[in-house]
Amino acid sequence: xxxxxxxxxxxxxxxxxxxxxxxxxxxxxxxxxxxxxxxxxxxxxxxxxxxxxxxxxxxxxxxxxxxxxxxxxxxxxxxxxxxxxxxxxxxxxxxxxxxxxxxxxxxxxxxxxxxxxxxxxxxxxxxxxxxxxxxxxxxxxxxxxxxxxxxxxxxxxxxxxxxxxxxxxxxxxxxxxxxxxxxxxxxxxxxxxxxxxxxxxxxxxxxxxxxxxxxxxxxxxxxxxxxxxxxxxxxxxxxxxxxxxxxxxxxxxxxxxxxx
Amino acid sequence: xxxxxxxxxxxxxxxxxxxxxxxxxxxxxxxxxxxxxxxxxxxxxxxxxxxxxxxxxxxxxxxxxxxxxxxxxxxxxxxxxxxxxxxxxxxxxxxxxxxxxxxxxxxxxxxxxxxxxxxxxxxxxxxxxxxxxxxxxxxxxxxxxxxxxxxxxxxxxxxxxxxxxxxxxxxxxxxxxxxxxxxxxxxxxxxxxxxxxxxxxxxxxxxxxxxxxxxxxxxxxxxxxxxxxxxxxxxxxxxxxxxxxxxxxxxxxxxxxxxx
Numbered sequence: 001x002x003x004x005x006x007x008x009x010x011x012x013x014x015x016x017x018x019x020x021x022x023x024x025x026x027x028x029x030x031x032x033x034x035x036x037x038x039x040x041x042x043x044x045x046x047x048x049x050x051x052x053x054x055x056x057x058x059x060x061x062x063x064x065x066x067x068x069x070x071x072x073x074x075x076x077x078x079x080x081x082x083x084x085x086x087x088x089x090x091x092x093x094x095x096x097x098x099x100x101x102x103x104x105x106x107x108x109x110x111x112x113x114x115x116x117x118x119x120x121x122x123x124x125x126x127x128x129x130x131x132x133x134x135x136x137x138x139x140x141x142x143x144x145x146x147x148x149x150x151x152x153x154x155x156x157x158x159x160x161x162x163x164x165x166x167x168x169x170x171x172x173x174x175x176x177x178x179x180x181x182x183x184x185x186x187x188x189x190x191x192x193x194x195x196x197x198x199x200x201x202x203x204x205x206x207x208x209x210x211x212x213x214x215x216x217x218x219x220x221x222x223x224x225x226x227x228x229x230x231x232x233x234x235x236x237x238x239x240x241x242x243x244x245x246x247x248x249x250x251x252x253x254x255x256x257x258x259x260x
Numbered sequence: 261x262x263x264x265x266x267x268x269x270x271x272x273x274x275x276x277x278x279x280x281x282x283x284x285x286x287x288x289x290x291x292x293x294x295x296x297x298x299x300x301x302x303x304x305x306x307x308x309x310x311x312x313x314x315x316x317x318x319x320x321x322x323x324x325x326x327x328x329x330x331x332x333x334x335x336x337x338x339x340x341x342x343x344x345x346x347x348x349x350x351x352x353x354x355x356x357x358x359x360x361x362x363x364x365x366x367x368x369x370x371x372x373x374x375x376x377x378x379x380x381x382x383x384x385x386x387x388x389x390x391x392x393x394x395x396x397x398x399x400x401x402x403x404x405x406x407x408x409x410x411x412x413x414x415x416x417x418x419x420x421x422x423x424x425x426x427x428x429x430x431x432x433x434x435x436x437x438x439x440x441x442x443x444x445x446x447x448x449x450x451x452x453x454x455x456x457x458x459x460x461x462x463x464x465x466x467x468x469x470x471x472x473x474x475x476x477x478x479x480x481x482x483x484x485x486x487x488x489x490x491x492x493x494x495x496x497x498x499x500x501x502x503x504x505x506x507x508x509x510x511x512x513x514x515x516x517x518x519x520x
Contacts, residue, residue, distance in 0.1 A: 065338065077503045078325065082337040082346065086503070090347055094507035097489040229357040243337045243346070247354035 047175055047214065047260040048092070048131060051100035055127055056085045057116060058135035058179070061240060061249075062107025074102035081105055083241060087250035104129075112140045112151065113159040120163065125170050132167060132174055133253070135218075136160070137181030137200045138239055145192060153196070157203035164211045176213035177257065180204055182222050184231035184245075189238030216256040221248055307435055307474065307520040308352070308391060311360035315387055316345045317376060318395035318439070321500060321509075322367025334362035341365055343501060347510035364389075372400045372411065373419040380423065385430050392427060392434055393513070395478075396420070397441030397460045398499055405452060413456070417463035424471045436473035437517065440464055442482050444491035444505075449498030476516040481508055 048054065053074075056062050064083030070076050075093060080086040085105040093101060106123040108115070113136050116123075124132060140156045143149035167174060181200050183189045201219055208215040225234055225248055234245035241249060308314065313334075316322055324343030331339050335353060340346040345365040353361060366383040368375070373396050376383075384392060400416045403409035427434060441460050443449045461479055468475040485494055485508055494505035501509060 075503060077342040077506070080342070080503065082340070082342060086342065087347065087350055090503040090507040090510075093493075093502070093504035094511075097485075097493065097504075099490060099493050225357075230359060233353075233357065233359050242353070243335060243340065243350040244353035244357075246337070247350040250350075251354075 047257050048096065048101070050098050051102075052098075052130040053102045053127060054089075054092075054104070054131045054133070055124060055129040056089075056103070056105045056107060056133050056135075057124060058107040059111040059139050060107070060109035061138070062105060062135050063109045064107070064246070066105050066107065071104065071106060074104060079105060081107070082243075082246075084246045084249035084253060087246055088253045091250060091254060107135075110139060111136065112143065112149065113137070113156055113163065114151075117159060117163050117166075120166065124167065128171065129174060131177065132171075133177035133179060133216075134163075135179035135181070135216075137204055138183065141193065141197055141200055142188075142239065153199045153203050156200060157207060160203065160207045161210065164207065164213070168211065175260075176208075176211055177216060177253075178204055178208035178211070178213040179216040179253070180218045180220070182219040184222055184226065184235040184238045186231040187235070187237030187239065214256050214260045216253050218249055218252060221252045307517050308356065308361070310358050311362075312358075312390040313362045313387060314349075314352075314364070314391045314393070315384060315389040316349075316363070316365045316367060316393050316395075317384060318367040319371040319399050320367070320369035321398070322365060322395050323369045324367070324506070326365050326367065331364065331366060334364060339365060341367070342503075342506075344506045344509035344513060347506055348513045351510060351514060367395075370399060371396065372403065372409065373397070373416055373423065374411075377419060377423050377426075380426065384427065388431065389434060391437065392431075393437035393439065393476075394423075395439035395441070395476075397464055398443065401453065401457055401460055402448075402499065413459045413463055416460060417467060420463065420467045421470065424467065424473070428471065435520075436468075436471055437476060437513075438464055438468035438471070438473040439476040439513070440478045440480070442479040444482055444486065444495040444498045446491040447495070447497030447499065474516050474520045476513050478509055478512060481512045 061083060062081070062085050064081030064085065066081035066085075067078040070079040073079050075089065077086060077090075080089050080103070085107065089103045089105075092103065104127060106127075108119070108123075116134070116136055137156060140149070140151050141153075144151055164176060167176070181197075181204055183193060183197060205215060207213070222231075222234055222245070231238065233242065234248065235241045321343060322341070322345050324341030324345065326341035326345075327338040330336050333339050335349065337346065337350075340349050340363070345367065349363045349365075352363065364387060366387075368379070368383075376394070376396055397416060400409070400411050401413075404411055424436060427436070441457075441464055443453060443457060465475060467473070482491075482494055482505070491498065493502065494508065495501045
């Protein structure tokens, strides 16, 4: 039943404190405190103003087992899933200490970008969010590789742009966060994904730039993490993050938001 | 359905970065790096050695909706609940980067200390943990106040000591973490809890001292947090932490472990 480790592993890397320090350096180095000084340059900071409504959107990576029956409750742990959305929300609520902040998760497992569009009225616009964060793309290529979808990267980028145009039209003041699709080279992810997968990452980055959205470089974060720790530690199947992977994502998301 | 904030709240405190910096200072200031220098003094650090099996035990605050069907899987987000156990485990796995670390949550909602004892063979000793963290006590007084239990603080402390004696006898090398029971003065928690509740905190601290366990001062952490943010932000019913409260707990737990 159990597989308790009965021996020590002297070769295992330990850099707990180094990791914690690095994460905070990331948060603090060019964070809101700095950006606020440059407010006259039009820097959209603080990105998360007091009382903001924040919406996290995406596929299964955002969904992470959220309880849909509670999805209308802001800041509800059960409605937030067990992934980066929960980890980032918990940290934001603990550190921002803003009792008026409202965070929602509406990620749906299996979604591609056109499926976000299909449910955008009720799962985004109706919430009147001040901040919308989107992580979408891995299914757009994965389901194609599996023969279940005939989309292309051009369709992905076109649909993504249309979605953000519609969002900006309906919510002119909305602040946008576009998250980089990512994979780890293990589990379901093999050489057949490349170089095509990289074109989806480029498309997401192009979309972020075109809409002046904050870009969260998840692939960069994971590429760095696998330099000293195997890919499966971060995402056993190459697509869905472990707890450790979700934590890295939450830190990267918070760092990007703080830098905005 | 929704209650989006349409106005800003200029009086709301914002100390996101200050909070992040403080948490890391806590982690780094007297952490393992320092303690390791003093290893010759017998300091039990690093508390979490490579390949450790870590068990989190307690009541509903630890349980937090964990999936019991998956409880034999180490490092499984669904088995970890949605509370401080998940948040601390995710951060530990991300920062320690030890692929051999194994973390389990076996908290059970409603448990008092004697109920931990009833299931200790299968839910603690069988796992052969290297580190056991326990948070128990709030139900020992809550169920008494509600007329569902006739225990006393003396019974709580006696049973707690017996449980740790048994644990040390069966697992001589085990490292123990005793977490302070805590409440916030809101929701279900009113004046009838005091000063009796404080005697349970003192009992837990006495037990920690007697067994040379790491003590995690949760009540101190929350007492500090309510100086600038209302109790309900941390635990709406006064007993069960919100996401924000769970995050504070995870940070305090990690800081205590790092300092050990």
